Amino acid sequence: MSALLWLFDTVVQVYMIFLIASIVLSWLIAFNVANPYNQFVYTIRDFLARITEPALQPIRRILPDLGGIDLSPMVLIIGIIFVQRLVHEAFGPMAYGM
Template sequence: MYALLWLFDTVVQLFIYVLIASAVLSWLVAFNVVNVRNPIVSQIGEVLYRLTEPVLRPIRSILPNLGGIDLSPIVLVLLLLFVSRLLHEVIPPQTVVYGG
């Protein structure tokens, strides 16, 4: 069971990195630092969008419209960390007994 908890934590951590990368890329595109006509930038943006948008869309529909500020990635990161901590409290760490 502890191995599944470790796997869940690892997947959550990787998804948080993807969320951060998506937010940073959106800022770079918004401030014209990178050009979306570049095929590599376009492909990276498309992959990040397809990975994050299905999870962020329901959060965006709940949050109020704040103009140009999108708080949905922050809310999602907080929710993921909360669920991870909650699972750590529910599943106690195993004690390992060596040899006998």
């Protein structure tokens, strides 16, 4: 069971890294540091959007429109951490024989 918890934690951490990379890339594009028409930037942006947007869209539908501020990634990260802690509370004692 501890191996499954390790795998779950690793997948969650990698997903949060992708989410943060998507945020940083969107800022770089917004401030004209990265060119969205560059093939490499476009490929990375497309990959990150395909990974993160399915989880962010339902949150964006619920949150009010705040103009140029998008709080959905922060809400998603808080939700992911909450679920991660729930899983650890539920399965942690079984995994470590407590």
